[in-house]
Amino acid sequence: MIGGINDLNFSFFGYAWMMVNCMSAAFYGLYMRRSIKRMDFRDFDSVFYNNIIATPILLLLSFLVEDWRGFLAD
C-alpha cells in the first residue's frame, strides 16, 4: 500500500481491480477448499470441474459483453 503511493505509474483502475481480486481470491480459495472436502475430490477432479464449467460461461460472457465484430474485422 505504501509503495503504491510512490508508484509513478499509479492507475486507479489497476488498484481497484486488484482489491476486488484479492477478496475474490480469498473467497474462492476458502470456498473451494470446503467444497473439495465435502465432495471428496482429489487430484485433478477440481481442475477438471472448474475448467469444464467455466469454459462455456466465459465463452457466453465473451459473446455478450465483448466487441467481437471489431476483433474479427481486424
Added chain:
Amino acid sequence: MQIVVVEDHVNLLVKDAVNSVVPGESGNMLPAPISMSPKDALSLKAPIPTTSDTIFALSAYCFSSIGMTVLNKFVLSSHRFKLPFLLLSVQSCVCVCFLIACKQSGVLTYRPLTRKEAIEWFPVSCLLILMIYTGSLSLKYLTVAMFTVFKNVSIIFTAFVERQWFGNQVTPLMVVSFILIVPWLHLFLLTLNCKYISRCLAR
C-alpha cells in the same frame, strides 16, 4: 490466468515434496493460497519424493508462474486486444483438452462429470471466473511487479479471513513466513521506485 488452477496444484506438489524432505515442518513451509493437507494434494507417483523431485517441482512452479504472468501481461496490455473473456475461455478450453488427452493416454485420472456434482461445483466456478477476470483486468493496468506483490498480499489476506470466519489457527510458522514475505515486497517496491526515480532524474 487459467493456469492459476494448475499452478495451485503445482504449489501443492511443492508443499508435499518439501514436507517429506523436512519431516519436522508440517504443512506450512509455503503459504499456498489453497492450503490442503498433503493427503488431499497431488498423489505423487513415487512414494517418497527426493531432493531432485523437490527441485523439479519448485522450478516448474516458478517457470509456469512467471511465464503465465508475463505472457498474459503482454497480451492484455496490447491496445489491439480487448477481449479478456475470450482469452480466459481459450485458456480454460486448452486446459480441459489437455486433461482429456492426459486421461486418454493414462497419465492421470479424474472422475467423470456428473450432473449432480456439476451443480454442486457451480458456485466455485463462478468464484473462479470472478477471480481470474478481476486478475486479468488488474494485470492490464498494473506492472508485473505490482501484480506479483498484490498476489502475495492476497495469500496473507486469505489466511486472516480464514481466521476471522472459521477460527482456524494461524500457526507461528505461518506468521514467520508472512513476516518473511514483507521485506521481499519492500525490496520489490524499492527497486521499482529506484527505476522510476532514476528515469525522472534522467529527464
